[in-house]
Amino acid sequence: MRVHILALDGVFDTGLSTLLDTLSVANGLSAAAGTPGVRFDVTVAGVRRRPRTAQGLFVPALAAAHCPQPDVALVPALGAKTPQTLQAALRHRDVSAAVPLLRRWAAAGALLGSACTGTFVLAGTSLLDGHGATTSWWLAPFFRERYPRVRLDESRMVVSAPGCVTAGAALAHVDLALWLIRRASPALATMVARYLLIEPRASQSLFAIPDHLAHADPLVERFEQWARDGLGTRFSLTKAAAAAGTSERTLSRRLRAVLGKSPLAYFQDLRIERAMHLLRTSHDSIDRIAGQVGYAEGATLRALLRRKTGRTISELRARSAGRTE
Numbered sequence: 098m099r100v101h102i103l104a105l106d107g108v109f110d111t112g113l114s115t116l117l118d119t120l121s122v123a124n125g126l127s128a129a130a131g132t133p134g135v136r137f138d139v140t141v142a143g144v145r146r147r148p149r150t151a152q153g154l155f156v157p158a159l160a161a162a163h164c165p166q167p168d169v170a171l172v173p174a175l176g177a178k179t180p181q182t183l184q185a186a187l188r189h190r191d192v193s194a195a196v197p198l199l200r201r202w203a204a205a206g207a208l209l210g211s212a213c214t215g216t217f218v219l220a221g222t223s224l225l226d227g228h229g230a231t232t233s234w235w236l237a238p239f240f241r242e243r244y245p246r247v248r249l250d251e252s253r254m255v256v257s258a259p260g261c262v263t264a265g266a267a268l269a270h271v272d273l274a275l276w277l278i279r280r281a282s283p284a285l286a287t288m289v290a291r292y293l294l295i296e297p298r299a300s301q302s303l304f305a306i307p308d309h310l311a312h313a314d315p316l317v318e319r320f321e322q323w324a325r326d327g328l329g330t331r332f333s334l335t336k337a338a339a340a341a342g343t344s345e346r347t348l349s350r351r352l353r354a355v356l357g358k359s360p361l362a363y364f365q366d367l368r369i370e371r372a373m374h375l376l377r378t379s380h381d382s383i384d385r386i387a388g389q390v391g392y393a394e395g396a397t398l399r400a401l402l403r404r405k406t407g408r409t410i411s412e413l414r415a416r417s418a419g420r421t422e
Contacts, residue, residue, distance in 0.1 A: 098135075098281060101142045101167040101207075103199070104158050105175065105191040105218070110150045112173035112212060112270045117141070119274035123289050130285040137277075140164060144194040151176020161198050167207050169277060170199060173270060174213035180239040183214055187221070196222050203260055212264035212273045219261065220244040228258035233266035234301045238314070238355045249357055252302045252405075265301045272298060302369075302405050314355045316341055320348060324364050328371055329391045332364050369405050372398055376414050383410055 102116050120137045127135050143158030150156060172195070177183035186192070199222050203209050211219040216232040217240065219225060226246040237251035250256060254265045255276050264273035275295065279286035290297070323340035337360055338345040352360050368390040375386045384395035392398045399410055406413065 098137050098169060099165065099167045100137050100139045100169045100171065100277070101161075101164055101202075102139060102171045102173065103161065103195060104141050104143050104148045104150075104156050104173065105195055106145065106148045106189060107176050107186055107191075108148060108150050108156070109174035109176045109213065109267070110152045110154065111267065112215070113141075113150065113156070115268070115270040116171055116173060116274050119271055119289065119293065120278070122292060123274075123278045123285055126288050126292065127282075127285060130282065130288045132282040132285045135281045135285055137281075140167075142170075144191050144198065148191065166205050167202060169208045169210060170202050171273065171277075172199070172209070172211040172215035172218050174211075174215045174233075174267065175218070177214055180236065183217065183236065183239070186214075187217055192218055192221065200224065208260060208262065210262045210264075210273055210277065212270045213266050216240070216263045217243070219263065220247055225258065225261060225263075228261065229256045230258065230261070230263040231256045231265050231301070232263065234304065235266070237357065241354060241357060251357070252300055254298045254301055266304070269298075269301075271295055297407075299407050300405070314351060316343060316348070316351050317355050320352070320360065321363075321367070324367050325371075328364075328368050329389055331391070332361055334360055337364075365401070368392070369401060372402065373406075373413065376410065 100120065102113065104113055117139065120139050124136055127133055141156060141158045142161045142164045144161055146158060146160055147155045148158055175183065175186045177186040195218055199209055199219065203224055209219055209224065213233050214236065216230055220230065229248045229250055231249065231251055231253045232240050234251045237249060240249055254269055254272050256263050262273065262276060264270065275286050275290055278289055319341040320337055323337060334345050338348045341348055348360055352358060352363055356363055372386050372390045375381060375389065383399055387395045387398040402413065403409060
């Protein structure tokens with residue numbers, strides 16, 4: 098399988114290295130996994146011959162214009178951590194040159210992939226319009242504002258769509274690489290993950306900080322404060338809108354635009370966040386914690402936590418507090 102990793106100027110060092118190293122490990126373990134015919138022929142391609150990483154290192158790259166048509170083209174993240182720095186990075190001439198290049202490769206049949214802020218570059222081709230995608234969870238409001246036609250789900254670690262695959266924040270580059278390996282050989286992907294000590298990670302929800310996202314918009318921030326003050330009570334959209342100083346319709350529309358979810362869904366996210374905090378910091382039973390965050394039964398909270406994080410109560414407590422339920 099011919100894989101091009103497109104290293105743009107300002108590329109996130111870890112993202113580029115993770116893709117290269119994970120695919121290299123896969124090549125090294127292919128025979129041991131019983132899949133000697135599976136191989137990833139990796140080329141670092143660039144719109145310039147020596148792109149510079151975010152940490153100032155120069156990367157030898159083959160000029161993309163001279164690269165053969167790839168089977169897969171991957172876009173690592175750009176080394177930008179805020180909407181302001183990312184907006185500046187996306188105006189760079191390397192990004193402008195990458196857009197038609199990615200479109201050309203896709204038109205010839207290449208699968209396109211990206212992770213973290215690299216998904217902004219991929220979204221700039223319009224090839225994600227109408228399809229699902231994910232990106233760094235804390236950049237989700239900025240992504241929705243910039244690419245409203247993309248169906249963003251920042252809770253997921255990897256999202257595949259026709260001709261494209263995207264992965265979440267920073268170290269999700271390894272999840273992107275494992276997805277590609279798994280597509281060729283599930284057995285090889287399992288072996289690589291075990292060698293690299295990578296657990297299956299279906300969701301970013303375990304890492305997201307809901308109030309960090311709310312601060313992207315003053316109205317949403319007011320709603321978030323009201324919600325936190327009343328997590329143990331019954332949700333009321335009417336009371337929520339009044340507390341935020343707006344109408345129910347405007348509140349719902351703004352939450353959908355900024356966070357991609359309804360006021361009730363975000364209220365439930367905050368309940369889950371509070372419950373996880375209590376699991377980490379107290380010895381309270383799951384039934385007691387459920388009552389504190391507005392659920393009548395511990396079984397309901399248990400099911401929601403499993404669906405949201407992919408982990409049991411015992412696993413959550415063991416990982417975060419070094420104890421079991």
